Amino acid sequence: MSVQAPVPTQPGSVLADGLPAVAPPITTRRALLGLGLGNTLEWYDWMIFGLLAALIGPQFFPSDDRVAATLSALAVFAVGFAVRPLGGVLLGTIADKVGRRRVMLWSIGAMAATTLVIAVLPTYETIGVWAGVVLLICRLIQGASTGIEAPLSTAYAVELSPEGKEGRAAGLMSFFVNLGILLASLVSFLSSLALGTDAMLEWGWRIPFLFGAALGVIVVWLRRALPESLTEEDKSEAATQGNTIWGGIGKHWLGLVAIICVVGAAQAYNYAWNVGLPSLARGAFGEDPTLVFAITTGLAVVLLIGSPLTGALADKYTLSKTFMITRLMAIPTIFLMLLYTEPGILGFAAVILGGSVVLVLNMTLYNVVATSLMPKYCRATGVALGYGIAVAVFGGTASYLLVWLQSKGLDWVFPVYVAVLSAISVVAYLAARRSSGTFCGK
Incomplete structure (x- = not known):
């Protein structure tokens, strides 16, 4: 994929760091990989913690109750989401004032460093409560850095895409997101298959985190080739018009x-399928972790293949129409989870894979739809703020809420909750379009 930038009005002008005042087309493989693999790393690191929560819990939060230990790990998983709005606002403001490229480099560097710390962190048995404290600090730093990664990289891709091809940008970004989800499941599956359950519980869970840290170093190097999409002309135009x-x-x-x-609605659905149900399967129902990882890997393959297809669909039938239809499809689909309320790996597989098609339709488009609702001069901050609040309130709590409600015998509450969120999201989108219009896509 090659995305084109606008023609500069003042050829030869440069930014303070020596980059062109108007970004050149992204045509090199290194630049494309740097843009996309940042999303891959974010989702890999985030999903690996959720997938391994049932294994991590007993290491850092000792408890005789397996479900309680899993819930403790999922609580740390959720707390990391709480700082996403703050990270999104702070880093988004910098991205809107200084530029996109430097912020994207910082966010990936922070993610890679904290993932390495988790990989080598001593357990509760070795350093006591400090194990849980350091783990929590790492998740807070990751939450702040990822508060900007997804919305900013999507905005960046849209800003450098030809008009009318926003769906293709959505498909590209979603492809790399789902590559991260696939790698998280695949690395977990292969590690569990090679080492066995006992070794995974004792030390094997560290291997997926080490893989993520190594990937982070590669992404930082690749991203150094990215051009800047926020030009001097953009800054001057915003200042001239008095836009803050x-x-x-x-x-x-x-x-x-x-x-x-x-x-929020997309993330509640996503984390239910990718983290909540797998955690329920391993932590509450005692399913074989190797089989669970195999099934979640199958889910990730569906998401990976479906992303570019969904992007092409959006370009053909318009972004808004495709979004609204696919979002309404999520309302009945979410109730599939009621088929998995007791142990049974076949039931788990049926629910996970049965909801996968509608999941990929929703996960491919939501970030570009969000990007379309803010003008460029405040896009990074506005989208990051909305994204951070949504993921913190609805995404970060989804897996914990699902497992907790199941433990209380209230399985039906969660799908009703997500169905209502999905309906509200369509109404809110239509209201925003009518009030302000959209700033990219149709």
């Missing part, structure tokens, strides 16, 4: 509300 970042967000407040709803 927070003034723009206030003006388009309904768009911010819609972003929260659009992202």
Whole structure:
């Protein structure tokens, strides 16, 4: 894929760090990989913690109750989401003022470093409560850095895409996101298959984290080849028109509300399928972890293949129409999880794979839809703020809420909750379009 930047009005002008004032087309393999693999790393690192929660829990939060230990790990998983809005606002403001490229480099560097710390972190048995404290700090840093990664990289791809090809940008970014999900499941599966359950519980869980840290070093190197999409002309135009970042967000407040709803519903569905149900299978129902990882790997393959197809669909039938239809399809599909309320690996497989097609339709489009609801001069901050709030409130709590409700015999509550969120997201999106319009896509 090659994405094109606008023609510069002042040829030869440069930014302070020596980059062109107007970004050249991204045509090199290194630059494309750097853009996409950042999303891969974010989702790999984030998903690996969720997938291994049932194994990590007893290492850092000792308990005689396996479900309680899993819930402790999932609570740390959820807390990491709480700082996403703060990280999104701080780093988004920098990205809107200084530029996209440097912020994307920082976010990936922080993610790689903290993943390495988790990989080598001593357990509770060795350093006591400090094990859990350091783990929590790492997750908070990861939450702050990833608060900007997904919304900013998607905005970056859209800004350098030809008009009318936003669906292709969505498909590209989603492909790399789902590559991260696939790698998380695949590395976990292969590690479990090679080492066995006992070794995975004792030390094998560290291997997937070491893999993520190594991937992070590669991504930082690749991203150094990225051009800057926020040009001097963009900054000058915003200043001339008196547009400020927070003034723009206030003006388009309904768009911010819609972003929260659009992202929140998709993330609640996503984390239920990719983290909540697998954690339920391993932590509460005692399913064979190797089989669970094999099934989640199959889910990731469906997501990976479906991403570019969904992007092409959006370009053919318009982004807005494709989004609304696929989001409404999520409402009945989420109730599939009611088929898995007791141990049984076949039931788990049927639910996970049965909901996979609708999941990929929703996960491919939500970030580009969110990007379309904010103008460029405040896009990084506005989308990151809405994304961070949505993921913290709805995504980060989804897996914990699902497992907790199941333990209380209230299995039916979670799908109703996600179905209502999905319906609200469509209404909010339509209201924002009517109020402010959209700033990319149709």
